[in-house]
Structures are given as structure tokens and as C-alpha cells.
Amino acid sequence: MYDFDYQRPSTIGESVAAATGDAKYLAGGQSLIQAMRLRLANASTLIDLAGIPELRKISVSADAVTIGAMARHAEVAESSDVHRAIPALAELAGDIADQMVRNMGTLGGSLANADPAACYPTAVLGLGATIKTDRRTIAADDFFLGLYETALQPGELIVSVSFPIVERAGYVKLRHPASRFAIVGAFVSKSRADVRVAVNGAKACVFRATEIERALQSKFSPAAAASAELSADDMVSDMHAGAEYRAALVSVMASRAVAKALQ
Numbered sequence: 001m002y003d004f005d006y007q008r009p010s011t012i013g014e015s016v017a018a019a020t021g022d023a024k025y026l027a028g029g030q031s032l033i034q035a036m037r038l039r040l041a042n043a044s045t046l047i048d049l050a051g052i053p054e055l056r057k058i059s060v061s062a063d064a065v066t067i068g069a070m071a072r073h074a075e076v077a078e079s080s081d082v083h084r085a086i087p088a089l090a091e092l093a094g095d096i097a098d099q100m101v102r103n104m105g106t107l108g109g110s111l112a113n114a115d116p117a118a119c120y121p122t123a124v125l126g127l128g129a130t131i132k133t134d135r136r137t138i139a140a141d142d143f144f145l146g147l148y149e150t151a152l153q154p155g156e157l158i159v160s161v162s163f164p165i166v167e168r169a170g171y172v173k174l175r176h177p178a179s180r181f182a183i184v185g186a187f188v189s190k191s192r193a194d195v196r197v198a199v200n201g202a203k204a205c206v207f208r209a210t211e212i213e214r215a216l217q218s219k220f221s222p223a224a225a226a227s228a229e230l231s232a233d234d235m236v237s238d239m240h241a242g243a244e245y246r247a248a249l250v251s252v253m254a255s256r257a258v259a260k261a262l263q
Contacts (some may be wrong), residue, residue: 001037008048012055012159016134018047019155025049025077027070027109030101039110055108055159060085063165069108069158077102086127088169088187088261092119095173097180108158112145114150114205116236117181122171126187126198128224129163147204166191168220172253173201176240183241186212186253189260192218197225197254202235202246212254226255 009015019025020239026032035041044185055070060081067076076082076095080139096102096119110120111131124131124140131138134157143151152158166189173185182201186209189196195216197209230250235243 002039002042002070004036004043005045006048007045008051009034010051012052012134012157013095015047015049015052016155016157018045019117019157021045023047023155025112025157027112028072028104028106030097030105030109031113032109033116049108051155057160058082065089065163065165067107067163068160069111070106073097073102073105073107074099076107085165086163086169087169088189089123089127089163092123092171092187095119095180109162111161112150112152112158114148115181116147116204116206117183117185117201119171119173119182119185119200119207122182122185122198122200123163123189124198125208125256126171126196127163127166127169127189128194128196129161132160132162135157141178144205144207149205157180164191168261170257170262172256172260174249174253184246184253185256186250186251188216188225188254188257190216190261195220197257199250199254202250204234204236209250209254212251216258220258222255222259222262225258226251228254 024043026046026048055068057068059066065085073093073096082090170191171187173182184201187198197212199209200206215224216229219230230247232243232247235246237243
């Protein structure tokens with residue numbers, strides 16, 4: 001690991017002011033610290049966000065669940081308010097990695113890192129959430145741009161995420177046996193006006209499976225989701241699964257997510 005300076009501000013304003021040059025925000029460190037240990041990443045300054053209570057708030061209104069960027073996965077999973085409002089979101093958080101990671105990893109850190117196999121991006125995209133930063137709001141459809149790439153600008157800090165409360169939602173993933181990352185996962189939601197299907201693990205970036213969405217618009221059923229066919233052209237192919245297998249698996253995971261949503 002390279003040398004770096006460490007700062008632990010107590011306000012959002014202090015954090016943003018410290019984010020100069022190649023400084024990085026530390027929002028749990030479950031990915032960043034590991035990359036720095038291997039010298040795959042470097043930062044002159046780490047700005048630890050753990051000392052800002054405002055970033056850990058979880059609140060529920062009549063139409064949305066708002067979660068602070070520094071809310072731990074375990075806190076979301078154990079929140080009775082989240083369980084009542086969007087059960088699928090609490091269940092997703094409770095199935096991320098292992099207990100140690102859930103006790104340290106955060107919502108904002110997961111989204112800013114934008115690992116293609118991470119779970120939270122599917123909930124954000126699958127529910128049509130809104131990401132609030134220190135300077136603007138970003139719609140989920142505009143946030144994820146590519147492999148580990150988001151719409152965040154240098155120094156921009158995620159403050160909270162607002163998840164619309166929907167009629168039904170479900171998330172299912174085929175886990176990697178060691179990391180518990182998704183080889184392929186699907187988050188499905190149904191509201192009065194829309195059906196959304198977000199997929200992780202299958203491409204370089206989380207994406208909406210529009211073919212499955214169209215099928216579910218006609219009939220919201222596991223069979224409808226399973227009937228949709230996706231192209232394997234831009235699917236990931238690696239030692240865990242080939243592109244064609246992943247393409248087929250997307251419909252299977254979406255079908256199971258619909259079944260879960262209907263329970």
C-alpha cells in the first residue's frame with residue numbers, strides 16, 4: 001500500500017472541501033482498501049465519511065424510502081421500516097457477501113464503486129431510484145455508465161438514495177460460491193405505471209432488460225419473464241460462466257424474481 005493522509009471530517013461540507021486532487025472518499029472500504037493494499041489504486045488522501053451521522057439516516061415517507069449513503073448493509077437489512085416498505089430491498093441487503101462485509105460496507109460506497117456484479121445497483125436501477133449528491137440529483141437510468149464508471153464528477157459525494165415504494169418487487173441472484181457476488185442477478189419491480197427489470201453480473205455494467213420488461217408489461221408472471229430471449233453479444237464470458245449461459249440465465253433469474261415478488 002502507498003502512503004496517504006487520513007482525514008475524518010464531521011460534516012458533508014468539510015468532506016467535499018477536502019476532496020481535492022486525487023483524494024478519495026472512504027465509505028466502508030470493502031473494495032477501495034483491498035485495491036490499495038494490492039497497489040491497484042492510490043490516493044494522496046482518504047476522507048473517512050464514517051464520522052458524519054447525517055449520512056447514516058434511514059427514513060420512510062408515504063411514497064419513498066430514503067437511505068443515507070453511509071448506511072451499512074446490515075442496517076438496511078435489519079431496518080423494520082425498510083422491511084415494511086420495500087421487503088425486497090431489505091432482503092437484498094441482508095444477502096450481500098458475509099456478515100463482516102455487511103457490517104462495514106455501505107450503500108453509497110457500493111454505488112460509487114459500481115462493480116458490475118454488486119447487488120445494490122440492481123435495486124437502484126430496478127426501482128428507478130434517485131441518487132442525491134452534494135450538488136444535484138441523478139436518476140438511476142443516468143447514473144451507471146460502464147465498467148466501474150458512474151455519472152459522478154470528481155469530488156462529488158453521494159448523500160442519500162431515494163427508493164420509490166412499489167406494489168411488488170423481488171431480487172434473485174446466482175451467487176459465486178466464494179464471494180457471493182452475482183454471477184447473474186435480477187431485480188424486478190412493478191408499480192402502477194411501470195415494470196422494471198435490472199440485471200447485474202451479466203454485462204460490464206448493471207442494465208435494464210427491456211425484452212423482459214416488455215414481456216412482463218403484458219403479463220406479470222414468471223412464465224412471461226422466462227419466455228424472453230436476450231442476445232449474448234455483449235454478455236460477459238469468463239471462467240465462471242460463458243456469454244450464452246449468462247444470456248439464458250438472465251431470463252431464469254428474472255422469472256424467479258417475479259415469483260418472489262408475487263409471494
